[in-house]
Amino acid sequence: MANLEHLARLEQGAERWNRWRAEQTQSEIDLTGVDLSGMQLAGIDLSGADLSRSCLYKTNLTNANLTRSRLNDATLSGAKLVNATLSQAELINAILATAELDGAILREAVLIGADLKVVSLQQADLSHANLSASELRGANLREADLDKADLSRANLSEAMLIGANLGMATLDRANLYQAEFSQAQLYCANLYQASLVDAHFVATNLFGANLTQANLLRANFSWSQLSQTNFSEAEMEAVNLRGATCRRADFSRANLFAANLRGANLKQAVLVGAILTQADLSEIDLTQVDFWGP
Numbered sequence: 165m166a167n168l169e170h171l172a173r174l175e176q177g178a179e180r181w182n183r184w185r186a187e188q189t190q191s192e193i194d195l196t197g198v199d200l201s202g203m204q205l206a207g208i209d210l211s212g213a214d215l216s217r218s219c220l221y222k223t224n225l226t227n228a229n230l231t232r233s234r235l236n237d238a239t240l241s242g243a244k245l246v247n248a249t250l251s252q253a254e255l256i257n258a259i260l261a262t263a264e265l266d267g268a269i270l271r272e273a274v275l276i277g278a279d280l281k282v283v284s285l286q287q288a289d290l291s292h293a294n295l296s297a298s299e300l301r302g303a304n305l306r307e308a309d310l311d312k313a314d315l316s317r318a319n320l321s322e323a324m325l326i327g328a329n330l331g332m333a334t335l336d337r338a339n340l341y342q343a344e345f346s347q348a349q350l351y352c353a354n355l356y357q358a359s360l361v362d363a364h365f366v367a368t369n370l371f372g373a374n375l376t377q378a379n380l381l382r383a384n385f386s387w388s389q390l391s392q393t394n395f396s397e398a399e400m401e402a403v404n405l406r407g408a409t410c411r412r413a414d415f416s417r418a419n420l421f422a423a424n425l426r427g428a429n430l431k432q433a434v435l436v437g438a439i440l441t442q443a444d445l446s447e448i449d450l451t452q453v454d455f456w457g458p
Contacts (some may be wrong), residue, residue: 167194174200180206185209201239211249241279296334386424416457 170193174181178248185193193213201221213394215238222242229249236256241264247267254274261281269289282302285370291311294366298318307327311407314334321341336356346366353373361381370387379396384404391411401421417437427447436457 166196170195174205174208182207182209223265301332334440352456 173184176263179395179434186348186358193210193336193356195210195213195215195218197217198215198221198397200223201219201242202223204224206224206226207228208225209229211229212233213230214234216236218238219236219241220243222237223240223243224244225248225343226244226246227248228245230253231249233250233251233363234254235258236254237258238255239259241259241261243260243263244259245263245265245268248265249269250423250447251269251271254272255278256274257277258275259279260283261279263280263285266282266284268285268287269354270293271289272292272409274294275296276296278295278298280298280300280303281421283300284304285306285308286306288308290313291309292313293310294314295318296314296316300314300318300320300323303320303323305323305328308325308329310328310330310333312332313330315335315338316336317338318335320343320375322338323340323343325343325345325348327347328345330353330404331349331351333353333361335358336354338358340358340363341358344364345368346364347368348365349369351369351371351375353370355373355375355378358375359379360383360453361379363380363383364381365385366387367387370385370393371389372392374394375398378395379399380395380403381399382402383400385408385437386406388408390405390408390413392413393406393410394414394418395418396414398415398418400415400423402420403420403423405423405428407427410433412432413430414434415438416434418435419439420443421439422442423440424444425448426444430448431452432454434454434457436454
């Protein structure tokens with residue numbers, strides 16, 4: 165249950181709260197279950213506070229400090245968290261649909277099962293964050309930093325990730341239907357059994373990524389860096405690999421029926437057991453491609 169003194173002080177506004185908070189070095193802030201919807205709390209210091217199950221619907225938390233705060237099961241839909249700091253914050257099963265988090269810092273934050281539908285996270289820092297099983301359908305993550313983030317089983321369908329950094333990120337079994345990854349960095353990312361149907365990866369860096377058993381039906385990888393990428397046993401019917409660099413890529417047992425590989429660099433690529441029926445292999449040097457294995 166929330167501390168009523170803490171709630172009363174908070175209702176006096178961010179400036180007075182911050183002055184009081186600066187003197188409370190040992191105090192644990194308990195605001196569990198409180199209703200702060202629509203309040204103007206820009207710049208407030210709520211670091212380490214427990215806001216679990218609280219309602220922050222359309223609350224203005226621009227530039228707020230929520231480092232190591234607990235917001236599990238909280239409602240923050242429509243909240244404004246632009247440039248807010250939420251490093252190491254807990255937002256397990258929190259509702260943030262349509263919230264504004266552009267430029268926010270969520271480094272090492274835990275957002276397992278969070279609802280982030282249509283959220284704006286442009287240029288946000290989500291490096292090392294745990295977003296497993298989260299709902300990010302239609303989210304705007306343009307130029308966001310998701311380095312080494314955990315997005316396993318997350319729903320990123322129709323999400324915008326142009327120019328985002330997902331280097332070494334975990335996206336196994338994630339839903340990336342119609343997601344836009346053009347010019348993004350996904351080097352050494354793990355997309356094992358991910359669904360990338362109709363996704364766009366134009367001019368994207370997927371060097372060394374793992375797409376084993378992924379569903380890439382009609383995905384567009386044209387002009388992308390795919391060297392040493394593992395596509396073994398992937399579903400790649402009608403995929404577009406035109407002009408892609410696929411040096412030493414592994415396509416063993418992949419289904420490339422009607423795929424477009426025109427002009428791709430397949431030097432030392434492995435296509436043992438791959439299905440290439442009706443695939444376009446024009447303008448390709450096949451002399452160093454491995455079709456037969458050892």
